[in-house]
Each structure stands twice: as structure tokens, then as C-alpha cells.
Amino acid sequence: MVTIEHYNVSDAQLLSRVIGDIDAPYQTFDRQHGLGIHTRSLADYWNLSGNERTVSIMKKVDVIQAILSDNNAVAEENRKVLDGVGVFGINVMASPGAGKTSMILETFTRLPEGTKLCVVEGDLASSLDAELIANKGIPVVQINTGGGCHLDASMIRNALPRLPLDEIQILMVENVGNLVCPANFLLGTHLNVVVASTPEGHDKPFKYPGMFNAADVVLINKFDLSEVFDFDLEYFSSGVRMLKPDVPIIPISCRTGAGLDEWVEWLLENR
Ligand SMILES: Nc1nc2c(ncn2[C@@H]2O[C@H](COP(=O)(O)OP(=O)(O)OP(=O)(O)O)[C@@H](O)[C@H]2O)c(=O)[nH]1
């Protein structure tokens, strides 16, 4: 049985997307205007200068910080719930199509007898991934963010009572496919897994440092395609190591199975 939650895009979510460099080009999404890719910076957009610019930016930053701190408080509650039942929570973050769902399914088949998994699926729309998961007999709750580019802690708080937490040991949360916003919102999980993939290119750690900085472990999926895409593992790894010198980097292929035993072994040792 798949459960779907709907969330509306709010001003808060819109603001959350602008965290970062106020002088850099930015993207927005709202119900009225849809997706907007802007070549100007926010500072230009607000048409701000001098003191006015500083005051206005400070107000926006205050709002953003308030949103994040509310989220952190709920994330702490979620963590307590998970700790209370001895469930290890994993936040799976990646670009769209990098292989989050495939990785979750492959991990499931490699867990030792007696270690059970459940899943929260985060997508803008549809229950396609949740259906794939449910078809394998894995308990799953689907969250549709209705346009929101990331999951937040309150969405997870609503999902937790719908999962058989007493019967499982690992909760995998598949975040919305996006290499930017999910990194800013704690969910209350214990581990951040970033799934990169070879077709995306080996430059991603340099271009999306926020996401790789948030990673506790980096999986490089679709390694079966590394030659096709001229994927340079050394270069990719140097980008990750520049941000986090000790983070494990594990090449995997959900197509051939390569690296997956190593990943699951690492997970079981580090949970
Ligand atoms: N060649 C190859 N294809 C893969 C691999 N892993 C996943 N794929 C394919 O990549 C596509 C996307 O995989 P998903 O697991 O749905 O990716 P996802 O990150 O969950 O995608 P979204 O939830 O839509 O963001 C599917 O067609 C998979 O069959 C892999 O290791 N090698």
C-alpha cells in the first residue's frame, strides 16, 4: 500500500532555494511563475544598493535562518524517535536519475538475514518509486512535495508514524533528486549518502560543494559506464577530498553489482 502526501510550495520553500551567494545567479520556483532560471543575482533582482541592500539582505537571511532552525528542531525530534526504536536513518541524496532508488533496492537484497529496511520516498510528483519499493515487499511511504525541491524534517515527522519502525533496523529516505537544497535541510537521519553517477561527470564535487560537503559517504553509481563517459575517478575524488579529506568514496554499479557488497559492508560496520 502506497501513501502519498501533498505539500504546497510556500514562500518558505522559495526562500530556502536562495540560500547561498546573494551576488550569484539563482533559480526560483513558485506556483505562480513556475521554474525561473535567472542570469541576474538576487541583489540585482531586489534592485538594492548601499544600506538598503544590506538591511534587506539581513532581513532575508534572518528569515532563512529561522526556517532552518525550526527545521533543525523537528529534525532533533525525529532523531529521538528513531533512536528510541533503534532505527538507523539514512538520507539518500543525488541528482535526478543518479540511481537512488536502484541503490536502495540493491542494498535491500544484500542485507543480512534479520536486518530489515523501510523507505520514505521523496518526489515532486508520482508514486512510481514507492511502487517499485512496495513491489519488493518493503514498507514505504511516498511524500510528494508538490514542487518543493527537497524533503524537510516535518515531512519526515509526518511519515514516521506510518512506518513499522518496531520491525525494522534501517530507514532509507530517498530525497528529491537535486544536488543543492536537500543538503541544507536536516531530517533527523544519522547518515548522509550522496549518490553521484558517472554520466553526470567528474566535476560535480567542484560545482556542488554544499552537497559533497554534507556527505558521510559518496557512492559513484553507473561505474559500468565510466569509460563511455570518460569519468576520471582521481579528479572526482580530489574534488571530494578537498572538501572532506576522509569521506569514503565507493564506486558501484547497480547494473552489474560491482562495489555493492563493499558499500553494504561499510554501511553495516558504520551504522
Ligand atoms: N547503466 C547503469 N544504469 C543504471 C545504474 N543504476 C541505475 N541505472 C538506471 O538509471 C536510471 C535511473 O535510476 P533510478 O534508480 O531510478 O534513479 P533515481 O536517482 O532514483 O531517479 P529519480 O528518483 O527519478 O531522481 C534507471 O533507468 C536505472 O535502470 C547503473 O549502475 N548502471
Ligand SMILES: [Mg+2]
Ligand atoms: Mg528514485
